[in-house]
Amino acid sequence: MLLTISTTHSPATDLGFLLVKHPDRVQSFATTGGTAYVWYPEATVERCTVALLLDVDPVELARPSKGQKSPDSFSLGRYVNDRPYAASSLLTVALGKVFRSAMKGASRDRPELVDLALPLEIRVAALPCRGGSEIVERLFAPLGWTVTADPVPLDPAFPEWGVSRYVQVRLTGRLKLADALNHLYVLLPVLDDAKHYWVSEDEVDKLLRAGEGWLHEHPAKEVITRRYLANRRSLAQSALERLRAAADELEAIAAPEAVTEQLAEVEAAERRKPLVTFRHEAVLAALAESGATRVLDLGCGSGTLLLRLMADRRYTEIVGADVSSVNLQIAERRLKLDRLPERQRSRITLIQSALTYHDDRLTGYDAAVLMEVIEHVDEVRLPALERAVFGHAGPRTVIVTTPNAEYNVRYDGLANGHLRHDDHRFEWTRAQFAAWADRVAEAYGYAVDLRPVGDLDAEVGSPTQLALFRKAAS
Known part of the structure; x- marks a missing residue:
């Protein structure tokens, strides 16, 4: 070349x-x-x-x-x-x-x-x-x-x-x-x-760094973003959201003073926040609320949440589990485990595990997070996941996030039943998620609290929905 x-x-x-x-x-x-x-x-x-x-x-x-x-x-x-x-x-x-x-x-x-x-x-x-x-x-x-x-x-x-x-x-x-x-x-x-x-979530950051100052106003930015991110729809959507946020910020800076009042700036800042940031913040807030110190990140992927957990000293033991060995290798590099001091390195463990099977290594923890995980499992296999996580592992707290299918109409090209990611097996409405959460909570002895994540739309709700399961008092 x-x-x-x-x-x-x-x-x-x-x-x-x-x-x-x-x-x-x-x-x-x-x-x-x-x-x-x-x-x-x-x-x-x-x-x-x-x-x-x-x-x-x-x-x-x-x-x-x-x-x-x-x-x-x-x-x-x-x-x-x-x-x-x-x-x-x-x-x-x-x-x-x-x-x-x-x-x-x-x-x-x-x-x-x-x-x-x-x-x-x-x-x-x-x-x-x-x-x-x-x-x-x-x-x-x-x-x-x-x-x-x-x-x-x-x-x-x-x-x-x-x-x-x-x-x-x-x-x-x-x-x-x-x-x-x-x-x-x-x-x-x-x-x-x-x-x-x-291509993982790291590529979004690379694209935005290299495209700073020109990509947000390029007439073919959608094509560029989609192809650069290997046509992975979820990553492209995240990148385009951040590009739109950058464009909004530039417009706000250049706008007349009357348009850039303090309230408008606050509202624009909230709109600019990527959905993945909303999701991380909601999960971390729920974890802090639970008082957990020993945490499982189930379906940890390439380790974006693990980074946030490692940065918080309250979490003394962190386990990232994923079925993909490639994802675990990416997470290991992202966390720079080979460079961490021994005391920090001992706080985190990465294991390969399928969440539809009982795994004794996942038992005895304070909390488990399944962030954008269940929609990647065939619905007929969900009962197996429920038994493995809520039954066999049985942490005191379980936090589950998943897309809200009703919100898809707010995304270009996602109407008419299209899913947000090629690997999603389903996406639930708020009523469907609530019904599932209530059934699981009753079956395994938990109380459940449902929460919106992201910008709340009066008609279709929030883009992501969260369920906080807590062991019912015996």
Whole structure:
């Protein structure tokens, strides 16, 4: 994979100060799937070009590990593919590692260059595009780039065969280097519409960091967000909510004083809060109310709630359980367990467990949280989950959150029975959730309190609903 960046800024060799890479050296960096090389094919006062070449190790690429997935679902696809040659998410990972300080807009030696718009020319030798040359124009042109995207023929000797899905791309424009690098970081995998690794909630933060200042007003932001997040609907919705919140904040800052009164600012701040934040706050408030110190996070996923629990010293023992070993590996990295002091490390345990089976390791705890979990279980398997959690594990407190299906009409594209996530097996109305909660509470000796989570709509309720189960006094 080859990417070049050129400038005719005078002196052009200032590019080296911005990239923190000396024009007289060839440097190499170990990165995902292979080795990245950086060198300068030309470095004169009039014109300077830096080249980033990612030399992919096909054997390493065919042997996924630690959450990395193979580029194709069938076995031969691991060995016969375009990944060593075509620009993809592998290249963006290398870009983020090799030019990290430049992407952040930092230059220790020449800080005055950071905010300077430079004449830039970027070339990508082979870029896979789902949507052809037109989508390259659609994504880059609104950002100030002049775009040339030439389709690569399947075989020049046989023009009748037509063109491939690859294009040779040339971008020219006058932009800050940090902006240009962040455009590439986001849009290269968007054009490919594929990623070589599992996409989790961390990717939302990466997208918003790299897209700061431009993504919220991009006319194709929905397409960019959806593709960057591997078409995972729940993650895309979360990202778009946060983008809308950022846009609202900018409008509030620019609005006349009469429109930005203190009350309006408070209301806007409440609207801007992502639903996942509302959900975490509601769960943590219920846990604090219960007085629990030893807590289970059942179906912990990639560990977002575990981070919040670890930050609160009242929780002396925390267990994250999930059926997916990949999720547990991601949670382990997110929590940085290998770097924690022993005393902190001893507070948390990650275990692989299926919540529809009795597991003695989950017994004897003060509280259990099932945050956005039950809707991922087939309804016919829910009684097994109930027996395992409320019966066998039997914590004093159980906190369950799940989507409110009635609220879906407030989301674009979710009317007419569509679910919020591809893996959801069902989504309940408030009445259905209340009926289930009452039945479980009566069957296993709990009292239950139902609470809304998120913005409350007078007609359809809140987007998330929470049930707080407490052991009834004997």
